[in-house]
Amino acid sequence: MAQMSYREALNLALREEMDRDERVFIMGEEVGYFGGAFKVTDGLLAIFGEKRVRDTPISELTLVGAGVGAAMGGLRPIVELMTVNFGLLAMDQIVNHAAKIHYMFGGQAKVPLVIRAPQGGGHQLGAQHSQSLEAYFLHCPGLRVAIPAMPADAKGLLKTAIRDENPVVFLEHESLYSVKGEVPEDEDYLVPFGKANILRPGSDATIVSYSKCVHDALKAAEELEERGIDVEVIDLRTLNPLDIDTVVESVKKTGAVVVVYEGWRTGGAGAEIASRIYEAAFDSLDAPIERVASLDVPMPYNRYLEAAALPKVEDIVRAVERVV
Amino acid sequence: MALEREKHLAERSLLTLTETELQDMYRMMVLIRRFEDKVAEMYMRGKITGFCHLYAGEEAVAVGAIRALYDKDYVVSTYREHGHCLAKGASPKRVMAELFGKATGVSRGRGGSMHLFDAELRFMGGYAIVGGGLPLAAGLGLSIQYKEEPEIVCCFFGDGAIPQGAFHETLNLASLWKLPVVFICENNFYGMGTLTQRAICQQELYRFAQPYNIPGVRVDGMDVLEVYAATVEAAAHAREGHGPYLIEAVTYRFRGHSMSDPAEYRSKREERIWQERDPIKRFRRRLIERRISAATLDQIDREVDAEIEEAVRFADESPDPDVSEVTKYVYVDA
Ligand SMILES: Cc1ncc(C[n+]2csc(CCOP(=O)(O)OP(=O)(O)O)c2C)c(N)n1
Ligand SMILES: [Mg+2]
Numbered sequence: 001m002a003q004m005s006y007r008e009a010l011n012l013a014l015r016e017e018m019d020r021d022e023r024v025f026i027m028g029e030e031v032g033y034f035g036g037a038f039k040v041t042d043g044l045l046a047i048f049g050e051k052r053v054r055d056t057p058i059s060e061l062t063l064v065g066a067g068v069g070a071a072m073g074g075l076r077p078i079v080e081l082m083t084v085n086f087g088l089l090a091m092d093q094i095v096n097h098a099a100k101i102h103y104m105f106g107g108q109a110k111v112p113l114v115i116r117a118p119q120g121g122g123h124q125l126g127a128q129h130s131q132s133l134e135a136y137f138l139h140c141p142g143l144r145v146a147i148p149a150m151p152a153d154a155k156g157l158l159k160t161a162i163r164d165e166n167p168v169v170f171l172e173h174e175s176l177y178s179v180k181g182e183v184p185e186d187e188d189y190l191v192p193f194g195k196a197n198i199l200r201p202g203s204d205a206t207i208v209s210y211s212k213c214v215h216d217a218l219k220a221a222e223e224l225e226e227r228g229i230d231v232e233v234i235d236l237r238t239l240n241p242l243d244i245d246t247v248v249e250s251v252k253k254t255g256a257v258v259v260v261y262e263g264w265r266t267g268g269a270g271a272e273i274a275s276r277i278y279e280a281a282f283d284s285l286d287a288p289i290e291r292v293a294s295l296d297v298p299m300p301y302n303r304y305l306e307a308a309a310l311p312k313v314e315d316i317v318r319a320v321e322r323v324v
Numbered sequence: 325m326a327l328e329r330e331k332h333l334a335e336r337s338l339l340t341l342t343e344t345e346l347q348d349m350y351r352m353m354v355l356i357r358r359f360e361d362k363v364a365e366m367y368m369r370g371k372i373t374g375f376c377h378l379y380a381g382e383e384a385v386a387v388g389a390i391r392a393l394y395d396k397d398y399v400v401s402t403y404r405e406h407g408h409c410l411a412k413g414a415s416p417k418r419v420m421a422e423l424f425g426k427a428t429g430v431s432r433g434r435g436g437s438m439h440l441f442d443a444e445l446r447f448m449g450g451y452a453i454v455g456g457g458l459p460l461a462a463g464l465g466l467s468i469q470y471k472e473e474p475e476i477v478c479c480f481f482g483d484g485a486i487p488q489g490a491f492h493e494t495l496n497l498a499s500l501w502k503l504p505v506v507f508i509c510e511n512n513f514y515g516m517g518t519l520t521q522r523a524i525c526q527q528e529l530y531r532f533a534q535p536y537n538i539p540g541v542r543v544d545g546m547d548v549l550e551v552y553a554a555t556v557e558a559a560a561h562a563r564e565g566h567g568p569y570l571i572e573a574v575t576y577r578f579r580g581h582s583m584s585d586p587a588e589y590r591s592k593r594e595e596r597i598w599q600e601r602d603p604i605k606r607f608r609r610r611l612i613e614r615r616i617s618a619a620t621l622d623q624i625d626r627e628v629d630a631e632i633e634e635a636v637r638f639a640d641e642s643p644d645p646d647v648s649e650v651t652k653y654v655y656v657d658a
Contacts, residue, residue, distance in 0.1 A: 025470070051470065057500065060457040062493035069463020073398075075470055092490075097460065105441035105449055106432025118363050141654050150531040165656035310402060312380075 002061035002185050007177040008150040010040050010116075013158040014078070016187050018048055020075060024162055027054035027063065028080030028116075037082045038118050038177055043099055064090035064115060064125070068098045068167070070092035071113040076162060084119035084171065085132050091136075098167040100141030113167045114158075114292035120173040120262055121310055130306075132263040136270065137169040142170040144193060145239040149214035153237055156191030164193070173262075194241030198250070202232035205256040205320050208247050208273055209238040213260045213292075215309060220316035229324055239269055247273070248280045255286040256323040260316055260320045270279035290319040330543050333553035341552075346615055347624060349391055349548055350362050353383040354628045356407040359416055360579075362632050363406070363423060363437075367583045371640070372423045375452075376437040379407035381578030384603035385510050386411040388551025389478060392559055398468075399445045399475040403438035404510075405450035405575075408480055412447040414440070416631055417638040420487045426642035433645040434653065446475075448470040453600060454515070455488030457481060458507070462494050465503030465568075476504040476562040478555070484515030486524050486532060495536040495568065499538075502567035510545065515591040516581045530572035538568050539616040545573030547601040549610075576601075 004012070007059055018024045025048075026041060032055040035042035037247060045053040060081060087094070087286040094115065101109050121130030134237050137145045144166050145208040148154040154172070161168040199214065200221055207217040214235045219233040232250050236243060251257055257272040270291040295309045341349075350435050360378040374564055379386065387408040390399065401408040414430055415553060421436050422429025431441050434551035438452040448464060451457040466474050472477055486492050486509065498505050511529050513520040528643055533540025539561065543554045557571035580587040587595075612618050 057493075057496060059497060061490055062462060062497050065456075065459020065490065065494070066463035066466055066497065067378045069400075069460035069465075070467045070470070071463070072460065073467025073471075075467045092453055093459060096329060097451070098455060101449070102656055103653040104431065104435050104439045105430075105443075106433070106434045107656075108441050109444040109449070110656045112656075144655075318505035 001214055002230060003180055004151060004183050005177065006154045006172070007038065007040055008153045009183045009215070010172065011018050011042060011044070012183070013155045014041065015047065017162045018044070020187070023074065024076045025052040025054065026077065026078040026080060027056050027067070029056055029058055029082045031055060031080050037172065038178070041080065047296070052164060060086050061093055062090040065093040065097060066274050067112060067113045067115070068093055071111045072101065072109050074225070076112050078114045078116060078162065081115060081117040083129060084117040085129055085131055087115070087117050087133070093170070093319065094137070095140050097259045098138050103142060104165070106239045110165050112165045113165045114161045114170055115167070116169060116170045116172065118172045118174045120175055121249050121294070121306065122175050122301050124301055124303055124306055126301045130299035131215060132261070134171055134239055134295070135263050135268050139270050142167065143240060146237070146241055147171045147192065147211045148237060149176065149211050150217055150251050151179065152183045153191050155183050156189050157237060160193055162264045163190070170194065171211065171263065174298050175212050177206070179215070191209050191237065193238045195245050196246040197235045197237055197241035198232060198246065199235050200231070200233040202230040202254065204230045204254055204324050206234060206250040206254045207258050207259065207260055207316065207320065209260040210237065211262065212241065213262055216311065217316055219313045220320065223313070223317050224320055229320060231320060240272045242273070242276070244276045247277060251277055251281045252284045254285055256284070258290045258292060258319045258323060260292045262294055262311060266289060266296050268293050283318040287323040290323050292316050292319050326582070330541065330550050332553060334547055334549035337549045337553045338610065340345055343390070343615060346611060347620065350611060350621060351624045351628060352387045353422070353548060354606065354625055355416065355631065356383045356410055356454060357384065357604055358628055358632050359635070360406060361411060362636060363615055364579070364583065366636065367501060372437065374436050375403065376423070376583045377404040378577070378579045378583070379404055381598065381603070382510060382512060382545065382575045383407055383467055384548035384607070385508065385545045385551055385573040385575055386480070386644040388548040389555040392552050392555035393478055394448060394475065395563045397475050397537070397559070400448045400449050400457040400462045400464065400477060400479045401450050401482055401546045403450055403452040404482070405440055406437070407443065409440040409447050409450070411447045411561070412442065414447060416635040420635040424639040424642070425447050425644065426639055427645040428638070428642040450611055455481065455485040457491035458490045458494040459484065461505050461507070462498045465498060465505040466501065468500070468504055474563065476506060478506045480508050480509060481526065482508060482515060483509060483511040483513065483520050483529060485509070486529055494540065495532070495570070498568040500540050501534045502565060504562040505564070505568045506555060506562050507568060508555070509570065510575055510577050511572050512577045530570055531618065533570035538570060540570040540572065542572045542574060545575030546601045546606065548603060548607050612635055
């Protein structure tokens with residue numbers, strides 16, 4: 001174990017996997033000489049050279065499409081989107097191509113591609129730089145969606161993503177890069193897809209979350225503890241596959257659920273998670289499921305407006321108080 | 325229309341290709357034509373459904389280009405890809421079965437007319453998003469370059485893809501990285517019913533090569549030897565590490581855009597003019613004049629007819645995919 005940041009954990013995963021497998025390479029805007037817009041790929045160019053750490057033009061559609069083609073050609077590409085917002089220009093290649101190719105050709109081709117994308121708000125970057133778009137990818141069969149909250153999971157999930165045979169959308173929250181934690185240095189440290197992590201056991205209510213909101217949920221749980229409410233916090237870690245079993249088991253114990261996520265409230269991942277809980281554990285619920293999410297607005301610039309649009313610790317606390 | 329040089333190279337091919345090679349080219353063109361005629365018939369009879377875009381009239385492009393490739397070169401295509409898939413060597417039986425939606429089809433009945441695939445033949449798929457195949461072709465080219473393999477990629481697309489961002493992004497990237505990709509634009513003057521004059525700012529489509537610093541040529545896409553000769557040059561260029569190449573093959577589809585299009589936006593006169601340039605008839609005349617007897621070619625025609633009948637029988641008798649397997653292939657099993 002070593003203390004390192006989420007960013008360093010991702011960097012380590014990339015380094016280890018590129019060391020392990022010649023076919024693994026990374027390409028994206030500014031991943032090489034600049035070291036990555038968020039410095040995740042810092043230092044990789046010096047180690048692996050231009051062939052395997054490839055700066056690209058600002059052509060998201062073709063960048064992702066070339067990743068798909070390279071994967072079909074037997075390589076294991078990692079495409080870094082500078083942020084998920086720009087990934088919208090590549091939706092055709094992600095949804096119409098990457099996600100379809102294995103199925104539509106009757107299993108003859110596979111696309112072992114990882115698309116990494118920073119996302120999320122909270123830095124006053126305005127409407128076009130602050131989105132959390134996991135629901136778009138979650139909606140589409142054929143894609144995997146990994147979305148780590150903790151440095152150790154950042155490493156372990158990214159390594160799993162790189163070794164997976166399917167296209168994986170790997171979403172990193174921009175506020176998490178500097179968050180530190182214990183990370184296993186073991187080169188075979190893999191976190192499996194579809195296994196949620198119970199970060200804090202509790203008996204009164206279940207908070208289901210992922211990505212940056214997991215940290216808010218943990219803070220809310222501490223506050224609630226002071227008020228005598230014992231909260232279980234579950235980090236889903238991947239949205240596809242979705243480990244609904246772990247959630248349902250928790251709900252059967254607590255009877256109360258709050259789903260917390262940073263995407264827009266309407267049509268967000270929380271809607272899917274809540275539906276699955278209703279389908280599997282309706283009788284165990286003592287109150288309707290609450291969702292704490294972003295307001296349905298384009299992200300405003302002004303700091304007070306932005307704070308009002310994003311989910312906050314106190315929103316989670318209040319939601320839990322309503323359901324218990 | 326074509327430059328003298330292209331005509332000259334085509335003439336040379338007529339002399340340098342062996343008799344067997346010329347016969348094979350003729351056979352494949354006839355095969356595609358009769359296959360498509362049969363597909364139209366089967367569509368009318370309800371055996372084939374969904375969107376179905378026929379390649380009749382454009383055979384010289386697929387056959388000329390693919391004949392110039394090595395077996396292990398990749399081909400990427402569009403939704404109008406029956407011809408490319410057959411020319412790459414796919415079994416007419418299994419292509420027909422795919423159109424019938426059968427389990428024995430090249431895509432196991434999951435793809436249909438627009439999504440043929442044959443991994444073994446390196447036919448890397450028909451894609452129904454206009455321009456969608458170009459980035460994939462660049463990526464396959466990258467995989468070849470990365471692994472230092474001797475292959476190239478041949479990517480077919482219509483004139484309709486020229487105004488797509490994917491075309492411009494891909495040509496820039498492929499040129500920048502010197503990817504071994506031969507881009508072949510099948511200019512049949514229409515994207516569905518819209519004339520290229522009404523969609524593209526430049527009618528000489530091969531000129532789009534120039535801003536991307538790559539060679540571009542226009543060839544007569546109704547002349548299989550001209551397409552062949554140009555692709556030989558383009559493939560050598562790509563294979564030798566000089567990067568991509570753009571070929572504009574001027575051609576014409578003899579039928580509507582799809583099976584549901586009566587093509588009322590085109591004049592009968594225009595259709596007649598192009599029918600007179602029928603690539604199969606022209607090639608046949610030329611072969612008889614110069615290299616191969618009419619009797620030999622007639623024999624090929626008969627063999628093809630039998631093969632098509634066999635393909636239909638196979639498709640008809642094949643089972644549908646098992647409905648219990650509808651979710652198979654969404655993910656690669658771990
Ligand atoms: C991105 C996209 N937009 C629109 C369509 C609908 N569409 C299907 S074929 C076609 C025309 C394409 O023409 P062209 O590329 O010239 O190919 P051709 O049919 O002539 O072979 C259109 C607009 C599509 N499939 N994909
Ligand atoms: Mg066209």
